[in-house]
Amino acid sequence: MNAPVLEIDDLTVDFHMPEGVGCAVDHLSLTVENGETIGLVGESGCGKSMTALSILGLIPQPFGKVRFGSIRYAGENLLTAHSERLRRIRGSEIAMIFQEPMTSLNPVLTIGRQVAEPLMEHKGLNKTDAYAEALAWLEHVKLPAAREQLSQYPHQLSGGMRQRVMIAMAMVCRPRLLIADEPTTALDVTIQSQILSLMMGLKEELGMGILLITHDLGVVAQMARRVVVMYAGQVMEEADVEILFEQPFHPYTQGLMQSIPRGLKDDRGRKIRLNEIPGNVLPITEKVGGCKFSTRCPSVFETCINHHPSLKTISGGHRVRCWLLDDPDRRR
Amino acid sequence: MKRFFINRNFTVGFILSIVVIGMAVLSFLWTPHEVNEMNARHRLQGPSMAHPLGTDQYGRDVLSRVMAGAVVSIIVGLVTVAIGVVIGVLLGLASAYYGRFLDEAIMRLSDLMFGFPAVLTAILITSILGPSVINAMLAIGIFYIPIFARLTRATATSEWKKEYVLAARASGIGEWHIIGSHILPNILSPLLIQGTIQFAVAILAEAGLSYLGLGTQPPHPSWGRMLYEAQTFMEMAPWMAIFPGVAIAWAVLGFNLLGDGLRDTLDPKMVRMR
Numbered sequence: 001m002n003a004p005v006l007e008i009d010d011l012t013v014d015f016h017m018p019e020g021v022g023c024a025v026d027h028l029s030l031t032v033e034n035g036e037t038i039g040l041v042g043e044s045g046c047g048k049s050m051t052a053l054s055i056l057g058l059i060p061q062p063f064g065k066v067r068f069g070s071i072r073y074a075g076e077n078l079l080t081a082h083s084e085r086l087r088r089i090r091g092s093e094i095a096m097i098f099q100e101p102m103t104s105l106n107p108v109l110t111i112g113r114q115v116a117e118p119l120m121e122h123k124g125l126n127k128t129d130a131y132a133e134a135l136a137w138l139e140h141v142k143l144p145a146a147r148e149q150l151s152q153y154p155h156q157l158s159g160g161m162r163q164r165v166m167i168a169m170a171m172v173c174r175p176r177l178l179i180a181d182e183p184t185t186a187l188d189v190t191i192q193s194q195i196l197s198l199m200m201g202l203k204e205e206l207g208m209g210i211l212l213i214t215h216d217l218g219v220v221a222q223m224a225r226r227v228v229v230m231y232a233g234q235v236m237e238e239a240d241v242e243i244l245f246e247q248p249f250h251p252y253t254q255g256l257m258q259s260i261p262r263g264l265k266d267d268r269g270r271k272i273r274l275n276e277i278p279g280n281v282l283p284i285t286e287k288v289g290g291c292k293f294s295t296r297c298p299s300v301f302e303t304c305i306n307h308h309p310s311l312k313t314i315s316g317g318h319r320v321r322c323w324l325l326d327d328p329d330r331r332r
Numbered sequence: 333m334k335r336f337f338i339n340r341n342f343t344v345g346f347i348l349s350i351v352v353i354g355m356a357v358l359s360f361l362w363t364p365h366e367v368n369e370m371n372a373r374h375r376l377q378g379p380s381m382a383h384p385l386g387t388d389q390y391g392r393d394v395l396s397r398v399m400a401g402a403v404v405s406i407i408v409g410l411v412t413v414a415i416g417v418v419i420g421v422l423l424g425l426a427s428a429y430y431g432r433f434l435d436e437a438i439m440r441l442s443d444l445m446f447g448f449p450a451v452l453t454a455i456l457i458t459s460i461l462g463p464s465v466i467n468a469m470l471a472i473g474i475f476y477i478p479i480f481a482r483l484t485r486a487t488a489t490s491e492w493k494k495e496y497v498l499a500a501r502a503s504g505i506g507e508w509h510i511i512g513s514h515i516l517p518n519i520l521s522p523l524l525i526q527g528t529i530q531f532a533v534a535i536l537a538e539a540g541l542s543y544l545g546l547g548t549q550p551p552h553p554s555w556g557r558m559l560y561e562a563q564t565f566m567e568m569a570p571w572m573a574i575f576p577g578v579a580i581a582w583a584v585l586g587f588n589l590l591g592d593g594l595r596d597t598l599d600p601k602m603v604r605m606r
Contacts, residue, residue: 056502091504104499108517118503169503 003075005177005209006032006055006094011069013047013054013233015284016062022284024050024064026233026292032177032209039224039241040213041256045281047233048213052179055211056096057086073177092122095170099182101162105154111138112150115169122173137168141198160191167198174206181213196222217260221245226317229253232281232292235311239318249320251297251331252277291323299324299332335597342593348586352579356402365393367400368551376569386571388561394572397553398579404465404554405583408538409531411469416476417527423477424484425511428492439485442478450475451540458546465538465554468547472537476530483526487519521598525591532587539580555580 013025025047032038040048053059055071057078071078073094078086090096098104105114115138116130125133131150138146141164154162163183170178180199184192196219203210212223220227220241227244229237229252237250248254258275266272279296282288291297294304303323311321324331336342359367364384371391379386385394427435454471461467491497492515500510541547542556550557555576562572 058498058501087504087506089504090502096499096502098495098499098502100495103495106496106500106514106518108520109514117500117505121503121505121509166499169499 003072004031004033005074006030006211007070007072007075008051008055009070009072011051011054011071012067013050013059014065014067015050016065017285019283020285022286024233024284025054027069028230028233028235030228030235030238032211034176034209035203035207036226037203037210037212037224039220039227040211040230041215041217041220041227042230043215043256043281045284046230047284048230049181050233051230052096052181052211052213055179056090056094057081057083058090088122091118091170091175092173093175094177094179095173095175096179096181097163097166097170097183099185101159101166101186102154104166105162107154110151110153111157111165115165115172118169119172133172134168137172138165141165141168141171141202143168159187160195163187163191163195164198167195167202171202171206175208176206177209177211178203179211179213182215183212184219185214185216192219199223217245217256229256232288233284234292234321235319236293236322237318237320238311243315243318247318249314249318249324250293250322251299251324252293255298291321299330301327301330303327336593339593339596341589341596345586345589345591345593348582349590352402352583352586353406355399356406359396359399359403363393363396363399365396367396367553368392376565376572378569379571385575386569388558388569388572389565394558394575397558398555398575400553401555401558401576401579402583404548404552405535405538405580408465408469408472409534409587412473412476412534412537413527413530415469415473416480416530417523420477420480420482421484421523423481424486425488425515427481427485428488429507429511435485438481442481445475445478451537454537454541455544455546458541463546463549465542465548465552468538468541471541472534476534479530480523480526483522484519487522488515491515491518521594525595525598528587528591528594532584532591535583535587536580 008028008030011025011028012023015022015024028051030038030040040051042048050059050064054066055078059066066079073089078089112131112134115134116127119125119130119133120127135146135150138149143149143161143164149157157165183199184195187195199210200223212220214220224241227239227241228235229250231252237244237248237253244253245257248257255275255277259277261274264272277296282292282295288294290305290307291309294300297304301323307323309321309323311319312325313319314325369392371387373391374383374387375389375391377383377387383393383395385398387393423438427438454468454475457471458467461470497510497514500514538547538554539556539559542554543560545560548554548557558576559573562569562576565572
């Protein structure tokens with residue numbers, strides 16, 4: 001079993017909408033090795049979540065459609081897999097944690113029931129065993145008073161507690177790959193770090209790979225070994241985490257780095273205004289001839305507008321999609 | 333349970349309904365007189381100790397007949413709502429799940445049924461199938477199917493879009509299982525509310541059909557039938573009309589208030605009534 005736990009190759013997902021056909025994920029390739037954490041970074045609407053959903057075969061129907069590419073889980077192509085096989089994989093081998101712990105739990109079912117359900121579904125445990133296992137996991141994710149919470153409903157729990165429940169729910173079947181879609185975005189900062197260290201611990205323990213989707217570079221710096229920066233459905237830059245933070249090449253990556261609040265002051269002691277990337281991600285139905293970032297790029301020049309750049313390798317494992325590679329003097 | 337009784341509608345409705353249900357249950361065990369026992373000497377008597385609500389043209393005890401009539405009303409309410417809920421909810425869930433053609437077909441069929449005047453069609457059905465309480469229930473129940481189908485479709489469709497459904501699918505729960513044990517519990521309270529209100533409507537509809545001679549057949553006691561028979565004797569024996577009429581109003585009001593109270597308590601979007 002040497003095949004990487006997840007191998008996405010040239011994935012292209014179209015979205016058929018009344019306004020026209022848009023490309024939500026555009027020739028995306030990425031690999032998650034066994035036990036490795038990959039950060040998938042980008043701002044809202046850049047196709048991160050759509051990538052995650054297409055791995056599980058849960059792209060919103062009937063609008064979304066995989067045009068081509070492949071998604072391999074431990075060597076098995078998920079796009080051609082039978083829907084029943086895919087359902088077996090979901091939750092037991094690939095699990096997912098969602099952004100909003102508030103809405104991702106069913107409001108009318110008890111916590112115990114929801115955590116136990118995947119066990120009954122995939123492992124065929126009876127109710128008693130499944131609840132016992134669920135309780136063990138709730139204790140494992142350090143849910144306070146876990147035994148009492150079994151019979152509680154989601155609205156009786158705080159956001160941090162609910163996210164712990166979500167994690168327990170994802171972990172019960174010991175998946176080999178965890179997709180975490182903005183797992184800490186809705187939580188406050190102290191809870192964020194607790195949840196992140198919990199995830200790191202579980203990763204070590206189960207040896208699972210994590211695809212961490214976030215717009216928070218701070219989270220990526222803590223968690224991931226490699227980072228993929230996505231913009232408008234495309235990979236813009238991909239590198240090991242140290243390289244990306246020390247030598248970000250793509251203007252978009254640099255923009256993201258400068259947008260991290262650091263509370264810096266200039267030499268006169270005045271607060272430095274936080275940098276922003278002007279503009280918004282293009283609507284996916286918008287057709288752009290050249291580089292998709294050209295509408296917002298500070299270093300844009302003619303080639304960018306007319307020609308589409310391809311992903312090129314600069315050094316081992318560091319890949320960038322930018323015309324500045326050929327013409328570094330033009331950087332502003 | 334306490335939160336329900338804070339609501340005045342619910343409390344009043346609950347008490348009124350309990351009286352009706354209690355009357356029906358009691359009538360199986362005991363009535364002041366035999367329900368269909370005729371007594372020529374005591375006919376058209378006003379309220380007295382022996383006959384608290386008077387007697388009808390055959391000398392039958394009105395109180396006993398009102399009590400027994402409650403049984404008919406409740407059975408009609410239960411059966412018609414059951415027909416509507418079972419078939420309507422299945423159609424609504426299918427409509428929400430499959431979408432597209434099936435959804436379109438089911439909903440246009442519902443529109444068609446809503447287009448017919450319900451009472452006229454019920455009269456048509458009972459005159460074709462023959463007047464009987466069973467056929468009356470069938471006629472009313474058929475009209476409940478689109479009501480529940482629409483309600484289920486609307487609520488289930490919005491539930492399908494919620495993130496917890498996506499989360500359940502992402503953990504590999506089968507779609508039928510999701511419908512049964514995730515979506516259904518979430519749409520139960522609007523169904524319960526609608527069911528209670530349709531229950532009241534069914535009582536009224538059965539009374540109407542029986543009044544027209546298309547529902548319960550004599551000598552079976554039914555509130556609507558009693559009203560019809562009382563008509564001829566309105567001036568001589570007004571109690572014959574008054575008490576079944578009060579019973580109908582009482583039951584319909586009771587179940588309607590119960591439904592309103594349930595809605596006020598269960599629907600978080602409604603401002604809580606004081």
